[in-house]
Amino acid sequence: xxxxxxxxxxxxxxxxxxxxxxxxxxxxxxxxxxxxxxxxxxxxxxxxxxxxxxxxxxxxxxxxxxxxxxxxxxxxxxxxxxxxxxxxxxxxxxxxxxxxxxxxxxxxxxxxxxxxxxxxxxxxxxxxxxxxxxxxxxxxxxxxxxxxxxxxxxxxxxxxxxxxxxxxxxxxxxxxxxxxxxxxxxxxxxxxxxxxxxxxxxxxxxxxxxxxxxxxxxxxxxxxxxxxxxxxx
Amino acid sequence: xxxxxxxxxxxxxxxxxxxxxxxxxxxxxxxxxxxxxxxxxxxxxxxxxxxxxxxxxxxxxxxxxxxxxxxxxxxxxxxxxxxxxxxxxxxxxxxxxxxxxxxxxxxxxxxxxxxxxxxxxxxxxxxxxxxxxxxxxxxxxxxxxxxxxxxxxxxxxxxxxxxxxxxxxxxxxxxxxxxxxxxxxxxxxxxxxxxxxxxxxxxxxxxxxxxxxxxxxxxxxxxxxxxxxxxxxxxxxxxxxxxxxxxxxxxxxxxxxxxxxxxxxxxxxxxxxxxxxxxxxxxxxxxxxxxxxxxxxxxxxxxxxxxxxxxxxxxxxxxxxxxxxxxxxxxxxxxxxxxxxxxxxxxxxxxxxxxxxxxxxxxxxxxxxxxxxxxxxxxxxxxxxxxxxxxxxxxxxxxxxxxxxxxxxxxxxxxxxxxxxxxxxxxxxxxxxxxxxxxxxxxxxxxxxxxxxxxxxxxxxxxxxxxxx
Numbered sequence: 219x220x221x222x223x224x225x226x227x228x229x230x231x232x233x234x235x236x237x238x239x240x241x242x243x244x245x246x247x248x249x250x251x252x253x254x255x256x257x258x259x260x261x262x263x264x265x266x267x268x269x270x271x272x273x274x275x276x277x278x279x280x281x282x283x284x285x286x287x288x289x290x291x292x293x294x295x296x297x298x299x300x301x302x303x304x305x306x307x308x309x310x311x312x313x314x315x316x317x318x319x320x321x322x323x324x325x326x327x328x329x330x331x332x333x334x335x336x337x338x339x340x341x342x343x344x345x346x347x348x349x350x351x352x353x354x355x356x357x358x359x360x361x362x363x364x365x366x367x368x369x370x371x372x373x374x375x376x377x378x379x380x381x382x383x384x385x386x387x388x389x390x391x392x393x394x395x396x397x398x399x400x401x402x403x404x405x406x407x408x409x410x411x412x413x414x415x416x417x418x419x420x421x422x423x424x425x426x427x428x429x430x431x432x433x434x435x436x437x438x439x440x441x442x443x444x445x446x447x448x449x450x451x
Numbered sequence: 452x453x454x455x456x457x458x459x460x461x462x463x464x465x466x467x468x469x470x471x472x473x474x475x476x477x478x479x480x481x482x483x484x485x486x487x488x489x490x491x492x493x494x495x496x497x498x499x500x501x502x503x504x505x506x507x508x509x510x511x512x513x514x515x516x517x518x519x520x521x522x523x524x525x526x527x528x529x530x531x532x533x534x535x536x537x538x539x540x541x542x543x544x545x546x547x548x549x550x551x552x553x554x555x556x557x558x559x560x561x562x563x564x565x566x567x568x569x570x571x572x573x574x575x576x577x578x579x580x581x582x583x584x585x586x587x588x589x590x591x592x593x594x595x596x597x598x599x600x601x602x603x604x605x606x607x608x609x610x611x612x613x614x615x616x617x618x619x620x621x622x623x624x625x626x627x628x629x630x631x632x633x634x635x636x637x638x639x640x641x642x643x644x645x646x647x648x649x650x651x652x653x654x655x656x657x658x659x660x661x662x663x664x665x666x667x668x669x670x671x672x673x674x675x676x677x678x679x680x681x682x683x684x685x686x687x688x689x690x691x692x693x694x695x696x697x698x699x700x701x702x703x704x705x706x707x708x709x710x711x712x713x714x715x716x717x718x719x720x721x722x723x724x725x726x727x728x729x730x731x732x733x734x735x736x737x738x739x740x741x742x743x744x745x746x747x748x749x750x751x752x753x754x755x756x757x758x759x760x761x762x763x764x765x766x767x768x769x770x771x772x773x774x775x776x777x778x779x780x781x782x783x784x785x786x787x788x789x790x791x792x793x794x795x796x797x798x799x800x801x802x803x804x805x806x807x808x809x810x811x812x813x814x815x816x817x818x819x820x821x822x823x824x825x826x827x828x829x830x831x832x833x834x835x836x837x838x839x840x841x842x843x844x845x846x847x848x849x850x851x852x853x854x855x856x857x858x859x860x861x862x863x864x865x866x867x868x869x870x871x872x873x874x875x876x877x878x879x880x881x882x883x884x885x886x887x888x889x890x891x892x893x894x895x896x897x898x899x900x901x902x903x904x905x906x907x908x909x910x911x912x913x914x915x916x917x918x919x920x
Contacts, residue, residue: 268632270920289918290637298632304625308476313469320466321633321640364629 219295219372219403220244220267224276227262235274237262238427244420246371249394249404251414251435254424255451260407262427264376267405268298280372297370301377303361307350311335311360314349319367326367338362339389354381362390366397373397375406379413391417411447415440423450470647474613485613489655492601492609496659499598500666503556506595507667510551510567517546517568518880525875533871537783537864544570546880547852549845552836553669554678557660558599560837569849573857575793576850577745577801598659599831602682603824604718606652607689611710613648614693616703617641622920623703637917638910641697649690656682677894678834684898685827691905698912700919717824725825729814735807741800749793757785764788767795771861779867787864791857805843812839819897826897834894836885848883 222242228235237259244250252260265271266278269289278285280292305314315331326334335345340359349357358381365373373394379387387410394417398404408414414421415435421443423431430450433443475485525543532539549567571579618641621627634640660679669675692713696706752760761784765772768791776784794801819825832838863873 265920268628269918270628270631272919290635293632293637294635296632298629300625300628302625303629305629306473306626309469309473313472317466317469317473318629318633320469321630321635323635361629364633368633 219246219281220250220374220405221279221282222263222266222276223279225263225266225273225278226275227259227266227271228274234427236427237266239276240427240429242422242429242432244372244403244405246401246403247398248419249398249406249417250420250422251418252405252407252422252424253409253411253414253447254407257426258424258451259427260424261376263424264298264374264405264407267374268296269293295371297365297368297373299358299361299365299373299375299378301380302354303357303364305349305352305357305360308348310346310348311340311352311356312345314360315363315367318364322368324367324369331367334363334367335360337393338366339386355383355386358382359386362393366393371402373402373404373406375404375408377408378406379408379410387413411444412440415443423447425451467643467647470644474644474647474651488609488612489651492605493655493658495596495605496598496601496655497662499596499601500556500659500663502596503559503598503663503667506559506563506597507551507553507556510555510562513568514548514551514880517548517570521546521878521880522876525878529870529873529875535780536867536870537779537781537786539870540573540860540864542572544572545852545856545878546570547845547849548880548882549841550836550882550884552674553667554674555835555837556667557597557663557669557678558831558835558837559595559597560599560832560835561839561842562837563595565842565845569845571849571853571856573787573790573853573860575745575749575790576853577794577797578742580846580849581739581742598663599828599835601659602656602685602831603828606656606686607714607718609655610648610652610686610689610693611707611714613652614645614690614697615706615710617644617648617693617697619697619701619703619706628920631918638913641913641917645690645694649686652686652690653683656686674834674889677889677891678831680891680895681827681830681834681898684895684902685823687902688823688898688905691902691909695905695909695912698909698916700916717822721822722825722828725815725818725822729811729818733807733810733814735811736800736804741797741804744797744800745793747793748796749789752789752792757782760788760792761785763795764791767791768861771865774862774865777865777867783864783867787861805846808839808843812843815839821897823897823901830894833889840887841885844885844887845883852881852883 220243222240225237225240225242226235227237236257240259240263242250242263252263254260262271266273267280267285269278269285269292272286281295283292285292305311306317309317312328312331312335315335316326319326319331332342332345336342338359340356340363344352344356349360352360358378362378379390382390391413394404394406398417398419406414406418415438418435421431421433421435421438422429423433423446431446433446435443438446521544528539528542532542547569549565549569551562551567555562569580616623618627621630630640631637660682663669664671664675693710696709696713699706699709701709771784815825816829819829829838833840862868
């Protein structure tokens with residue numbers, strides 16, 4: 219579903235590339251977690267899949283389509299949750315969800331919208347309040363609901379649980395597992411080794427633009443993964 | 452019942468409505484800026500209608516006064532000079548009115564500088580042509596805050612305020628990445644954001660014009676249609692410029708500076724430059740020079756041999772050679788011949804002035820074809836019959852009118868026809884109705900061209916950069 223072929227991004231000519239010849243495949247039903255320090259190339263990878271950056275060379279494919287060539291068509295298969303979800307502060311959480319769902323071509327009844335927000339973990343009394351009054355975690359939950367509403371085949375997550383409390387993080391992990399079971403391909407950049415080991419099917423460790431390890435999560439304990447991570451970076 | 456309710460709710464909660472709420476509540480001051488801007492524009496639009504109304508009333512008053520004056524003055528003068536037709540016609544002033552249409556109140560143009568009433572005696576014309584009304588110097592300094600001013604200068608500012616940050620603001624606030632991923636048709640979505648704002652601005656403009664129709668009594672005709680078409684075209688032009696600037700994907704502050712720069716160039720710098728160019732390219736001989744030539748042509752005749760003067764006069768009007776000379780208190784035939792020759796001898800200068808003004812008018816129109824702002828101003832003036840073209844045609848008409856009155860008066864003077872045999876109250880004030888044709892294509896063509904250009908450039912640029920952060 220998601221595939222990177224020799225994907226390279228060099229922001230400044232002459233400097234070492236931020237992403238160097240990345241090869242990566244995420245199948246439907248798989249959750250691929252990218253670990254790595256700040257600046258390792260995780261966000262660059264996700265932005266290349268989103269088409270927000272033109273690649274220097276190589277290809278990012280979504281459902282077999284090259285993102286650089288088909289920026290609009292590939293969006294149909296994608297949902298995205300950034301590290302900090304920003305919404306329209308003068309609309310309510312419900313209105314924001316409705317707006318972004320309609321943008322993707324979905325018209326939900328108010329009941330469906332409420333149920334999506336609740337599923338994402340947003341308390342009912344906040345649904346009708348303006349997003350300007352929300353905390354970061356609450357916005358993050360609306361972001362999750364927006365991603366859920368699109369029913370996309372591939373989900374790109376850039377440190378999605380930052381700002382979520384442990385309980386909300388845990389609920390989020392359950393949502394991700396559920397989505398994977400129903401066939402969604404998920405690529406997630408994260409710093410959370412423990413959670414990566416929990417939800418991930420595969421784990422990639424990045425350093426200075428290279429994918430240096432690609433491991434199967436089920437073969438490891440969290441402690442082993444942490445040891446490998448610390449050795450690698 | 453439940454089903455229809457659900458559909459209604461769906462319609463009410465449509466995306467465009469949410470985008471509208473977002474727009475109207477948006478901004479750092481919770482949308483106050485947007486609402487204040489709209490209110491301000493509407494208020495000044497309404498004020499402009501009252502400025503126009505006041506202008507129309509002044510015009511009407513002036514015309515009423517002139518008509519009344521002519522009705523009372525002619526019989527009075529006739530009674531006073533009942534035995535001397537030549538002397539009577541020395542004094543009588545025949546008035547021509549340059550018809551003011553209700554639409555003129557929306558675009559006053561040069562009508563506050565140029566007189567709308569010309570009163571001429573049958574004496575030399577050239578000296579009388581430039582006897583203007585008294586005008587209010589303070590008014591001339593400020594210019595009129597009429598509808599055309601509000602449209603041409605102020606509407607673009609509101610359009611810029613509404614659209615300068617349409618995408619950049621979302622990028623700067625972080626919502627753009629989710630919008631870009633969620634949207635099925637991102638360019639279409641941007642188009643909707645622009646259309647939403649366009650609808651709001653159009654509504655303000657149409658509301659002002661809708662108010663103007665009853666307030667000023669504007670007839671619903673093709674001219675009003677073209678006037679509206681020009682206004683719509685002008686607003687669309689500015690939206691297309693803003694669309695193009697948005698497609699450059701710069702920061703909000705850069706967009707704002709760029710758009711205000713464009714406003715300044717298109718509305719202040721270029722028109723001033725064009726004006727300078729035209730003034731330098733077609734220097735107009737002073738109207739005063741023509742007056743001087745006419746005066747000289749006439750006054751010299753006092754010291755010239757009468758026969759020579761009359762011979763020149765007969766060369767111009769052979770038909771009066773046959774009119775037998777009759778005895779009269781003053782030799783009016785010779786006197787009016789002198790007056791006539793003043794005009795004849797300054798005809799060169801007068802023609803040159805007329806021609807230069809015509810060239811200026813033509814040149815500014817051709818240049819304006821490539822400057823939608825200037826084009827709008829000129830076209831609104833043309834449609835409201837308040838521009839230089841109208842003034843030139845009115846001057847031509849005044850000359851024809853003057854000639855008509857001369858040819859009517861000369862035989863009566865030369866035969867010293869009895870004054871009281873003439874019914875002086877039958878001399879009505881004449882009205883010039885400007886019927887110069889206006890071609891819709893020349894009015895709207897420029898807009899179509901420039902809107903297509905900027906919208907096309909914006910579309911092309913967006914196709915390349917729309918997803919780039």
